[in-house]
Amino acid sequence: RHQVSSDFQNACSLLTVENNSSREARIREEVISPFRSLRLFLYPALMASATIAALTALPRLIAALANSPNATVENNASLGQVLEGLGIDVAAIVVFALLYRSDTKARDLQLAKLSREESLASLRVELGNKRVATLEQMRGSARFVIIAGPKSHVDQALELSLPFQEQLLERGVTLVPFVTPPAASTEESQSSSFQAQKSQAKDDDSAAAARRWIVLPIYTSEWTKWLSEQKKIANIPEDKPVYLSLRMDGRVRGSGVGFPPWSALVAQLPPVSGMWRGALDGMDGRV
Structure with a gap:
């Protein structure tokens, strides 16, 4: 029973050290890259905005392709203009998605490095x-x-x-x-x-x-x-x-x-x- 209790205490101690290391790594990552959290919040928001704009442009595109009078007279938008706006929205989605992926990857790599450094610091x-x-x-x-x-x-x-x-x-x-x-x-x-x-x-x-x-x-x-x-x-x-x-x-x-x-x-x-x-x-x- 004493051996089991000792092993359990050692396991709990190791888990505490790992959790502390992860927490310290996250804190250090935020200090090193203070604006990354803001960027990782803005990128999805901007992607959502561009997605909504693209979805809004789809009915106009369908109307323009069907040569609907509403598409050219009421909205004063030709097929070329609709395609241009839709292309800008899609390009914005792709760009912000790539930026988000790049920043997330950089964050994960930095966190992994800092976690290894914190583990080293506990030796x-x-x-x-x-x-x-x-x-x-x-x-x-x-x-x-x-x-x-x-x-x-x-x-x-x-x-x-x-x-x-x-x-x-x-x-x-x-x-x-x-x-x-x-x-x-x-x-x-x-x-x-x-x-x-x-x-x-x-x-x-x-x-x-x-x-x-x-x-x-x-x-x-x-x-x-x-x-x-x-x-x-x-x-x-x-x-x-x-x-x-x-x-x-x-x-x-x-x-x-x-x-x-x-x-x-x-x-x-x-x-x-x-x-x-x-x-x-x-x-x-x-x-």
Whole structure:
């Protein structure tokens, strides 16, 4: 009974997280595109107006085709004029329908992207001080670069980042190394990579920087599920190593297969200290 109750609570908790993510995604979508809701209201209204006008023109068209005197004398409209008006109405219906379809598709794509970002924000990491936090809780304080792949790939990516470490730290970059299968040894592999750089930081009297430099993903099954879904959407093979860079506000800046472009990150990201602190948080470029 206790096991069933626990499973039920976990399912309810997961459902609550998904509902909250969907709600947050809708709110963010409205903020990003504030006039889209108005357009999606106006397009059907304009289509309805054009449809009514077209239906009204049909009796006049029938009368004009039948050479009815009422069509040319009372309404002062020839067959050509009736056809012209009807053509304008039909064209308006088609145009507004295409605009509505395009805007709806753009909204759905944006909502899907924002929902994935909100799901990513709910994933948890262990900070250098052993505190556990979600990526959402770290918004505004770090630009995460997630490196996912086999241990050899992750270790090489960390090694390639070392020449840029100081500059990346100045730009608020924090690495999230995530070793993909075998899942049973994921935590151990990540911990060994982290401990190696942490030991080096102690030798260099930069333990504080090391705590900000790397955080470890926990509850790795959730990370694995999220990454698998993204690879499936992007048609990327499951065994391909990937990276993902986030903006300071938690939105996805860019992603790709292979190693993160450390030099491009240094060139494009603004520092997080000084007079531009906060003003350039959203101007992260695209890497």
